[in-house]
Amino acid sequence: MTEQRHSALAIHPIAVEEGEGELLRRRQIVKRTRWLVVIVLVLLALGAARTVFVRIANARALEAGTSERAKLYVQTALPRTPTAGQTLALPGTLQGFVQSPISARASGYLKRWTKDIGSRVEKGELLAEIETPEIDQQLSQAVAARAQAASGLALAQSTAERWENLRKKDVVSQQDLDERRSAVAQATSNVAAADANVQRLKQTEGFKRIVAPFAGVITRRNVDVGDLIDAGAGGGAGRALFMLAQTDPLRVYINVPQAYAQLVKAGQPVVVTQAELRGQSFKGEVARTSGAIDATTRMMQVEVSLPNRDGALLPGAYVQVSLPLAAARTITVPANALLFRAEGTRIAVVDAQGRIGLRPVTLGRNYGENVEVIDGLGTNDRMVLNPSDSLAEGDVVTVAPDAPPADPKAPAKKEPA
Numbered sequence: 001m002t003e004q005r006h007s008a009l010a011i012h013p014i015a016v017e018e019g020e021g022e023l024l025r026r027r028q029i030v031k032r033t034r035w036l037v038v039i040v041l042v043l044l045a046l047g048a049a050r051t052v053f054v055r056i057a058n059a060r061a062l063e064a065g066t067s068e069r070a071k072l073y074v075q076t077a078l079p080r081t082p083t084a085g086q087t088l089a090l091p092g093t094l095q096g097f098v099q100s101p102i103s104a105r106a107s108g109y110l111k112r113w114t115k116d117i118g119s120r121v122e123k124g125e126l127l128a129e130i131e132t133p134e135i136d137q138q139l140s141q142a143v144a145a146r147a148q149a150a151s152g153l154a155l156a157q158s159t160a161e162r163w164e165n166l167r168k169k170d171v172v173s174q175q176d177l178d179e180r181r182s183a184v185a186q187a188t189s190n191v192a193a194a195d196a197n198v199q200r201l202k203q204t205e206g207f208k209r210i211v212a213p214f215a216g217v218i219t220r221r222n223v224d225v226g227d228l229i230d231a232g233a234g235g236g237a238g239r240a241l242f243m244l245a246q247t248d249p250l251r252v253y254i255n256v257p258q259a260y261a262q263l264v265k266a267g268q269p270v271v272v273t274q275a276e277l278r279g280q281s282f283k284g285e286v287a288r289t290s291g292a293i294d295a296t297t298r299m300m301q302v303e304v305s306l307p308n309r310d311g312a313l314l315p316g317a318y319v320q321v322s323l324p325l326a327a328a329r330t331i332t333v334p335a336n337a338l339l340f341r342a343e344g345t346r347i348a349v350v351d352a353q354g355r356i357g358l359r360p361v362t363l364g365r366n367y368g369e370n371v372e373v374i375d376g377l378g379t380n381d382r383m384v385l386n387p388s389d390s391l392a393e394g395d396v397v398t399v400a401p402d403a404p405p406a407d408p409k410a411p412a413k414k415e416p417a
Contacts, residue, residue, distance in 0.1 A: 072397045076350055076382045079331040079373065086367060088260055088323045092252040092272075092304070096245030096315045098214055103240045105207035107231040108132035110223050115242070117221050121212040127242055128210040130229050135208075139201040146194035153187035160184045207231075216246040219315065245315050250306045251287070254321050255299035259365055263325040264289055270304050271322040274313070282306060282313065286323075332370040337383045338363075339391070347377055348384035348391055356384070356395040 113128040115121055160180040166172045220243035223229070229241070252272065256264050268286045284306035293300050304321060306313070313319075339346040339358065346358040359381070364372030377383070382399075384391070 072395065073400045074348075074350065074387070074397045075385045075400050077334065077337070077385055078382060079333050079377055079379055080370075081329075081331050081379060086325050086365075088256070088325055090254040090256065090321050090323065092254045092319055092321045094250050094252055094306070094313055094315050094317045094319055096216065096219075096247055097249050097251050097305075098216065098246040099315065100213065100244055101240030102127065102210060102213070102242040102244055104130060104210065104229045104231050106130055106132050106135055106204050106229070108135070108208070108229055110225055110227045110229055110241075112225060113221065113223065113241075115218050115221075117218050119218045120216070121218065121244070122215045123212055125212045126209060127212055127218075128223070130208045130210070132205060132208050135201060135205050139198070139205055142194065142197045142201050146191065146198050149187065149190040149194040153184070153191050156180070156184040156187040210241060212244060214244070214246055216244045219243045219245050247311060247313075247315060248308045249284075250308045250313055250315065252284070252304040252306060252319065252321055254302050254304060254323070255294075255297060256289075256302050256323070258293050258298045258300070260325060261293060261300040264300070264302055264323065268323065270324075272304070272306055272313075272319050273322070274317055274319045276317075277312065280312070282308075330364060330372050330374055331377065331379055332367065332372050333377065333383060334385060335366075335369055335371050336386050338371065339387055339389075347373075347381075348387045349377075349381045350384060350397060350399060354396050354398060356391060356393060356397060358391075358393050 108130040111129040111131045115125070115127050121127065160177075160183070163172055163177050163180045167174065167177045221241070222239075222243075223241045230239070264286060266286050266288055270284050270286060272282045272284055273280070284304050287303045287305040289303070290301040302323075333347065337347055339348060341358075344360055345363060347361050349357045349359050351357060359376050361376035362374045364374045366372070384397075
């Protein structure tokens with residue numbers, strides 16, 4: 001068929017249809033390819049943009065983290081002024097307020113004793129009696145000598161009176177009269193000496209009765225019936241017949257170190273405790289101080305007076321004396337705020353700009369967790385706690401916020417098993 005016929009019949013030729021279909025398909029492929037390229041380019045652009053943004057964010061985070069980690073955080077605190085003084089605990093030994101060995105003044109044999117250890121006696125009460133045969137004989141001899149001297153005095157006086165009458169008649173010389181007067185004076189002196197000897201022996205014989213010089217408790221008895229009592233060796237406590245102590249009140253001697261001596265004054269209250277009497281404490285007060293430092297021990301002796309009305313405390317017991325001291329006018333800092341450098345002791349202080357300053361300080365008494373600072377630090381200086389050894393003058397630090405106080409009502413966290 002010819003082309004005109006095909007045209008008349010409205011039928012396209014096969015070659016023309018195939019060419020137009022191919023062209024249509026190519027146009028569709030190009031169009032799809034363009035859309036695909038656009039989508040890929042958009043995706044690539046979005047991925048590139050995301051990568052750029054992520055890298056910028058990471059860089060900023062890294063910079064912020066680096067600057068954050070570069071900061072030096074420190075904990076700080078202010079010095080404290082103690083409102084209450086320290087309590088000083090010192091050892092001591094209880095003693096009777098009056099404690100004395102009772103010795104014999106007369107020699108002889110112990111006849112009997114009336115009080116034993118633990119006996120409470122009153123002043124003037126009989127403790128023992130001594131047999132003194134030698135003193136009795138000496139007293140009898142002294143009485144006889146005194147009678148002999150008295151008779152000699154009477155004879156001398158009567159002789160002197162007769163010579164006085166004879167002298168008035170000028171029968172005897174003045175020299176003879178003076179001799180008789182001298183004989184009277186000599187006889188008078190002999191009688192006085194004999195009287196003194198009698199009184200001495202009577203007083204010595206009075207020491208046959210050993211009596212208590214004050215009210216107290218017999219803490220020791222060193223003799224028994226029949227023992228030979230030697231008054232010449234009775235002055236020492238080792239040869240004493242009895243040991244008598246007044247147990248109310250008691251006294252305690254303590255030695256206060258030189259560093260605290262200025263804080264101890266008479267009248268200060270103290271608390272005495274004994275390990276064997278658990279849960280019990282006894283109140284006393286400082287009676288007096290020696291007022292001087294012992295050059296050997298560098299301590300000051302202090303006497304404490306302690307009432308003991310119920311007799312719970314015993315003389316000779318080892319006790320602990322708690323002595324509350326007045327608050328010092330200096331400031332104290334925690335021990336973990338100190339820096340020990342080659343140039344001396346330092347404390348790191350932070351100013352308002354966060355800059356470190358190393359202050360040289362002078363330390364006083366050490367209380368354990370706290371240390372007294374005498375000079376070099378003010379009450380408003382903020383100091384660094386637990387400073388590192390690398391901390392130097394002029395370093396810039398950041399003050400860490402204080403931790404919130406723990407709530408006492410909050411339940412405690414249980415540890416995992």
